[in-house]
Amino acid sequence: MNHQGTRTYNFNAGPSALPLTVLEKAQQELIDFRGSGMSVMELSHRSATYEEVHNQAIANLRKLMSISDEYEVLFVQGGGSTQFAMVPMNFLTPEKKAAYIMTGAWSEKAFSEAKLFGQVYQAASSKDSNYRYIPSLDEVKFEASDAYVHLTSNNTIFGTQWREFPNTGDVPLIADMSSDILSKPIAVNKFALIYAGAQKNLGPSGVTVVIIRKDMLELANKNIPTMLQYGIHAKNNSLYNTPPTFGIYLLGEVLNWVEETGGLDALTKRNEEKAKLIYDAIDQSNGFYYGHADVNSRSLMNLTFRVKDEELEKKFLAEAKKEGFVGLNGHRSVGGCRASAYNAVPYEACKALSQFMVSFQQANS
Template identity: 75%
Template sequence: MNPSNHRAYNFNAGPSALPLEVLEKAQKELTNFRGTGMSIMEMSHRSAAFEEVHNGAISRLRKLYSISDEYEVLFLQGGASLQFSMIPMNFLKAGQKAGYVMSGSWSEKAIKEAKLFGEPYQVASTKENQYRNIPSLENIEFNSEDAYVHVTSNNTIYGTQWSKFPNTGDVPLIADMSSDIMSKPVDVNQFGMIYAGAQKNLGPSGVTVVIVRKDLLEKANTEIPTILKYSTHADNNSLYNTPPTFGIYMLGEVLNWIEEKGGLEAVAKNNEEKANLIYDAIDDSNGFYTGHATLESRSLMNITFRVADEKLEKQFLVEAAEAGFVGLAGHRSVGGCRASTYNAVPVEACQALREFMIEFQSSNS
């Protein structure tokens, strides 16, 4: 356990670590939000106090990603999983197809939902390689008449991440960035839409960020339920129904924290440093630890690996938990180990894990 503040070394894949500074500020404001005599959770979502919080979060997000006025920024509910359905409902018209790049479990879930509304198809897949890598850009083939092309920018379960995105030209590129949003600079203009659940890099669970180009909204399907239209939320500044007010407040504070840390370039540099601490322990272990992802596709957010044999792997996870490390077990679908090093995970936690891994290897080789 970290002796300085008695907080766990939190490597959970989501919900995941939040910045301690943000938690402490929320703690101070919890029962009396900025002199209102109420918690942020108690006040009307249409009050002036919450409006300032709401619009401030949108403004910070726009600033950090340099989002132009050609895009709407929405705060929705239902997680990224609801977007798997909303995207084809809104954008996949009769007679159209949509291309899906298969890079892991979440892209599998996305295309499954799209099949309920139209004709999605795989434009590339690395499933035959156990999703150890991101598909090569030259292997991504789609049709110019497609409604959109969908990618998952970072794959939490398999520990892979896109370093460059395909150029889809006039076909809108839609990206699920749930597990690496705001972890590095991104050219939003390359995308027709970006969406992300907040619970990994942006705040607590309950808020989903959607960045969507306005021209897509203008051409979207209209014969769908009101609450499931992106235009409904865009026309009402994400206040058509009661939003997750506390989650939006926390999201705004996390974005403020990113600004205070020096913005996305500084955050990206920090994330690379953290990931390399652990990857180096894997690479220098002479096979005691083996990474799942290929070198060129390694994620800076989710580091997946196996220990020399199954018995030692179980022992590793038990001893790690006893030492104060949380969330190191791999996803139940693949097993193994996984360290999620999202923005709020401090360098000290990654250094501590590196030292634990080296010591465990030394004691069990």
């Protein structure tokens, strides 16, 4: 396969690579978790053993992201896609509007879900360029009376990422950070609510993290189904119903791994180095490869590019697959290639891809 033995170079857009040490630890603990005689999957979610796992994961995330006591950290289910509806259900009132900044397919989905619940409009959009860039901060237009402003921090399909976030003052700023949460430090206090499916940077699919400012819970609509009220999850420490216990355990182990490998600053540096390897191969190829995203909007998580000629592109993807690279096909709406270099994708995998790109160019120029 490659020098990693049976492990492939996993560039999948999600679910994505998990740290090997985390998988090995889960394997060791799978049958008998901490002397309980049961797997963590078999423990009651009301047991003290599980509750410790649950609370430790929340504490670790608070520490790594510097989340203050003004915020609740919740684990919910249904992925980012359920949050598209949950946000307007809780916060979009009949007399207000919500502003959505359009930067890709996931913004579009969030926008169309919100339309089902009230008045929404686009505060800015880069759709005219097939989402090659993130709108500049002065392009973002919203009203002081808006219920909230919503953005998607990183766009997996188009390979763009926000460098800095708009300052929305008293208007709550809500972000879908599914694909770049924990990839670099962010000022959590700029946001009223952050949500993220876990399956890119935090753990396996099935867990969704919500970081919500406590004052938002006061504003939330209480006349909606119980499971869709943020307040219910907050009041019950995300244990109102059976949570995805195994997913939360793995998420906690991923957070331990981040801590052990130097914390968020070390991770940011590594993510920048990984992305540079691949962007350099693109930028130094004299047009053999070219990126989808504008240079100043490029994502460190999803690196989207094309090969100059369609037949060569097919050949590139076929040969890459033979070399043990997985998940390099671009999304059908953009085409081309996409390397998703999330936190757990090792530096060596990005280096191997960069070297493969250079040698493929030399062989086919």
